[in-house]
Amino acid sequence: xxxxxxxxxxxxxxxRRNIYNHVGALMVYDVTTAPEGKxxxxxxxxxxxxxxxxxxxxxxRLVQVPFGLDRPYWVxxxxxxxEYHLRHIALPKPGDWRQLMIQVxxxxxxxxxxxxxxxxxxxxxxxxxxPKLPPGAFAMFLKIHHAVVDGMAAVHLMxxxxxxxxxxxxxxxxxxxxxxxxxxxxIELLARSLESVPARAGRIAQVSARIGKRLLAAGRDxxxxxxxxxxxxxxxxxxxxxxxxxxxxxxxxxxxxxxxVEGFGMPLSRIARIRDKVPGATINDVFVAxxxxxxxxxxxxxxxxxxxxxxxxxxxxLRSDASAGGNEVAGVPVQVRSDVADPIERLLAVREExxxxxxxxxxxxxxxxxxxxxxxPPIAASGLFLQIAKSVNLTVSNVRGPDRPIxxxxxxxxxxxxxxxxADGAGLNFTAVTYNGVMWLSMVSCRTMLPDPGVFLECxxxxxxxxxAAADAIPAPSKPRCKVATRRAxxx
Numbered sequence: 001x002x003x004x005x006x007x008x009x010x011x012x013x014x015x016r017r018n019i020y021n022h023v024g025a026l027m028v029y030d031v032t033t034a035p036e037g038k039x040x041x042x043x044x045x046x047x048x049x050x051x052x053x054x055x056x057x058x059x060x061r062l063v064q065v066p067f068g069l070d071r072p073y074w075v076x077x078x079x080x081x082x083e084y085h086l087r088h089i090a091l092p093k094p095g096d097w098r099q100l101m102i103q104v105x106x107x108x109x110x111x112x113x114x115x116x117x118x119x120x121x122x123x124x125x126x127x128x129x130x131p132k133l134p135p136g137a138f139a140m141f142l143k144i145h146h147a148v149v150d151g152m153a154a155v156h157l158m159x160x161x162x163x164x165x166x167x168x169x170x171x172x173x174x175x176x177x178x179x180x181x182x183x184x185x186x187i188e189l190l191a192r193s194l195e196s197v198p199a200r201a202g203r204i205a206q207v208s209a210r211i212g213k214r215l216l217a218a219g220r221d222x223x224x225x226x227x228x229x230x231x232x233x234x235x236x237x238x239x240x241x242x243x244x245x246x247x248x249x250x251x252x253x254x255x256x257x258x259x260x261v262e263g264f265g266m267p268l269s270r271i272a273r274i275r276d277k278v279p280g281a282t283i284n285d286v287f288v289a290x291x292x293x294x295x296x297x298x299x300x301x302x303x304x305x306x307x308x309x310x311x312x313x314x315x316x317x318l319r320s321d322a323s324a325g326g327n328e329v330a331g332v333p334v335q336v337r338s339d340v341a342d343p344i345e346r347l348l349a350v351r352e353e354x355x356x357x358x359x360x361x362x363x364x365x366x367x368x369x370x371x372x373x374x375x376x377p378p379i380a381a382s383g384l385f386l387q388i389a390k391s392v393n394l395t396v397s398n399v400r401g402p403d404r405p406i407x408x409x410x411x412x413x414x415x416x417x418x419x420x421x422x423a424d425g426a427g428l429n430f431t432a433v434t435y436n437g438v439m440w441l442s443m444v445s446c447r448t449m450l451p452d453p454g455v456f457l458e459c460x461x462x463x464x465x466x467x468x469a470a471a472d473a474i475p476a477p478s479k480p481r482c483k484v485a486t487r488r489a490x491x492x
Contacts (some may be wrong), residue, residue, distance in 0.1 A: 001063075001073050001074065001075050001076075002073065002074045003070075003071055003072070003073050003074075003075070003182065004071045004074065004147065004326075005326055005327065005373075005374065006071070006074055006141045006372075006373035006374035006375070006376070007326070007327040007329075007370055007371075007374075008147045008148075008326050008327050009071040009072065009088075009147070009378055010146040010381045010382050011145065011146040011327065012062075012145075012147045012186055013151070013378040013382040014307045014382040014385050014386055015111070015383070016424075017257065018070075018256060018257045018424070018446075019249065019255065019422075019423055019424065020109070020110070020111045020112070020254055020421075021109075021145065021146040021147070021421055022108075022111075022112055022118070022143050022144060022145045022146060022421075023143075023144055023145075023146055023149070023151075023154060023421060024107075024108055024141055024142060024143045024144070024415065024418070024419035024420075025141070025142045025154070025158060025414045025416060025419065025433075025441045026104055026106070026140075026141050026261075026416075026419055026442075027142075027408075027414075027415060027416050027417070028127070028137055028413070028415050029137060029138055029139070029140070029268075029408055029411035029412060029413055030134050030137055030412045030414050031134070031137060031405065031410075031411045031477065032134050032135075032136070033139070033194075033411060034409065034410030034411050035166065035167065035410050036410075038136060039136075039355060039408075039409045039410060039411045040137070041088050041123060041321070043082075043409040043415075044086070044123055044140075044408065044409050045086060045265075048082055048086055048161075048407070051161055052079075052082075052135035054161075055161075056074075056076070056158050056325065057116055057117065057118075057144065057149065057157065057325055058078070058080055058085075058117060058119065059077045059078075059080050060074040060075070060076060060077065060115065060118075060148070061074070061075055061076075061115075061117050062074065062075075062118070063075050063183060063302070065192075066186045066231045068378065069380070070192065073162045073184070073361050077111070077116075077117055077245070078119060080117055084116065085117070085120055085121060085334045086121045086123070086124075087120065087121070087122050087123070087235070088122075089103070089122055089123070089124055089125075090124065090125040090258045091103060091126035091127065091128075091241065092126070093126070093129075094128060094129040095127050095128035095129045095130070095314030096129040096130060096326055097128040097130050097131075098454065100127065100130065100432075101260075101263075101453070102264055103141075103259050103262050104125060104141050104261050104419060105261045106143055106259075107122055107143065107151050108141075108143070108259045108261065108419055108444070109257060109258050109259045111476065112143060112145055113128075115289060117154050117253050117296045118144065118147065118148055119142070119143060119144045119145070120142075120143045120273065121140060121142045121143070122140065122142075123138060123139075123140050124138060124139040124140065124141060125131070125138045127139060128176070136463070137414075138403060138411070140408065141156075141419070142161075143155070146421065147192070147326075147329070147445075148325060148326070149325055149326070149327075150315070150317070150319075150327040150329045151315060151317065151329070151397060151418075151431075152317045152319055152328075152399060153239050153319070153324070153325050153326065153327075153328075154399075154418075155399055155400070155402070155433065157325075158406070158416070159215055159402055159406065160402070160409055160462055161408075162406035162407055162413065163406065163407045163408075164404065164406060164407070166344040166407045166410040166411070166412065167406060167410070170331060172253060172264040179366070181262050185283060187226070190267040193351065197293050199384060206375045210418045219289070219348060235257055241460075245391060246308070246309065246356075246392050246393045247306035247307075247309075247311075247312065247314035247393070248390060249299060249304065249306060249310065249393055250299075250304060250392050250424065250427075250449050251394060251422075251428040251445070251449050252368070252390075252393060252425055252427070253429035253449075254414075254421050254424045254425075255370070255424055255426070255427045255446040255448070256446040256447055256449075256451065257446075257448040258446060258448075258449070259445070259446060259452075260444070260445050260446065260447055260450050261419055261424070261442060261443070261444050261452060261453065262442070262443050262453040262454065262457040262460075263441055263443065263457075264440075264441060264457065264460070264461060265415060265438040265439065265440050265441070266290070266439045266441060266464055267438055267439075268439055268440065269284070269437070270468055271287075271439060273468075273471060273472070274286050274347070274468060274471040277343065277471040277472075277474045277476075278348060278351070278471070278474075280351055281347055281348075283398070283434075284314075284354070284385070285347060285348065285350050285354055286467070287396070287398050287432055287439065287441070288312065288314070288334065288336055288354065288396050289336075289337070289343065289346050289347040289350045290311070290337030290464050290467060291312070291336055291394070291396050291430040291460075291464075291465075292337045292338045292340075292346055292350060293338075293343060293345040293346060293463030293464075293466065293467065294430075294443075294459045294460035294462075294463040295310055295336065295338050295393075295394070296338040296339075296427050296463075297459040297463060298455070298456050298459040299338070301459075305338070306406075307339060308339060309335040309336060309338050309340075309393060310335070310338045310339050310393040311335055311391070311393050311394075312333070312334050312336045312338070312392055312393065312394050312395065312396040312430075312484055313331045313332070313333060313334075313389070313392045313394075313395050313396070313426060314332045314333075314334045314354070314395075314396050314397065315329045315330070315331055315332075315355065315395075315397045316330045316331070316332055316358070317329055317332055318370070319475060328370075329370075330370065331388065331463035332357045332358055332360075333355040333360075333392060334350075334353050334354055335349075335350075335353045335357075335389070336350065336353075336394070336396065337349040337350050337353060338426075342470075343463070343467040343470045343471075344470045344471065344474070346467075347467065351400055354455060372384065373385075386423070386424060386425075387425060388427070389423040389426045389427070390424060390426045392425070392426050393425075393426060393428065394426055394427075394428040394429065394430060394442070395420065395421075395422075395423075395426055395428075395429045395431070396451070397418075397429075397431045397432070398429075398431075398433075398434075398439075398441070399418070399431075399433050399434075400433075400434050401416055401433040401434050401435040401486070402416075402436075403435065403436065405436050413436075413439050414442050415438070416433050416435040417433075417440045417441075417442045418431040418432065418433045418440070418442050419431075419442055419444055420442070422443055422444055422445050422446070422449075426442075427445055427446060427449045427450075428443065428445045428449070428450070429442075429443070429444040429445070430442075430443055431444070439442045441459065441460070442451065443456060443460060448461065451490050468472060
């Protein structure tokens, strides 16, 4: 039995009727790589069944503390019901890409049942009218609650779920003996909660002291002339480290219950080509610049583009071990520079903004928010989380996934689209995962804010193509010529 961390609990407590805090992954598979050239649903069931023991999330179930007096616990459930978690559906004809996106959006709009381990997988057939797909291709949409995994942990789970080879001998051996947790009684949970009160009080004092020291240090770094006793003045000036409120856009209000999803892939080789033309830029900077260009094009076409740049929240991983699950992540505000028309100038501005955002966060400590979530009551912690979401316009997240192909029941995964969470105030989510040489980018919003996701996809593709063309127009940096010393010169 394991108690949820403060951050994991926030992911549960912050859920609302219009916000479901689960993340997803959409993958499309090529069955021609399977040993028999086909994959049946029972083969996928067998594949899942053989790998359930590799990650604890597949069997962890929530147990709530009575009256919400403490954070819930994970207990190892009995053997999970595969037929409940793994479901088989098909697209209606003609089975095109838009229908697939609508189906994924509908599945993403439904909450997970907390009476079961917090994951579901949908095998989707009928992809008969999607260009470039081989015959018999199928998709899988996997939903996992954010209380269970963050971005890096989700990628690790996808590696565990899949095989590195299409052959059957690449599957794991027989599962080991699994030890189930005895579900605690209400009395036991209440007793644990009461016993932890002194420790929680001590942690609150420690975190408060640490926050005060960091605020003071942050202020003193920028204003060294201030004396130790001028804490109020320092606190007032430290506020300058916090970015200005985000401008109001169609993505600023409360999201509806109904999701919309779109996505496409950007080859990493071409992203690297752009990066190499702009000194100091990173792969992530290119991704953020594309997102900034997309929202600029979309809002400008509707005469809704604010003069100020839209603000994004960029998650940064704090973990060293992705297999542990849970959430080890910090959020850094960054301007996506939607106020800059020229794509190269936008990329340069994003590079500067990303560096500045990371510097601001490091001054106050990247783990500051995590520490607060550990000691604040759930209602206060979730309120802080939701308020942070309202201070930005969108989320921009980029996670590195598997570099090599992975397989499900012998079928090769052709793509890996992340499907993440829009929130009140930040009603647009750009999330990307790199897989097998491609950055797979998804845009997720709600039907009210983004009634035309296909148009937004066109804006995103146009932003990408525009940046690529502009980078290609920049001359390659000249290589320094090496001076070869002659014999005469050496003798001299």
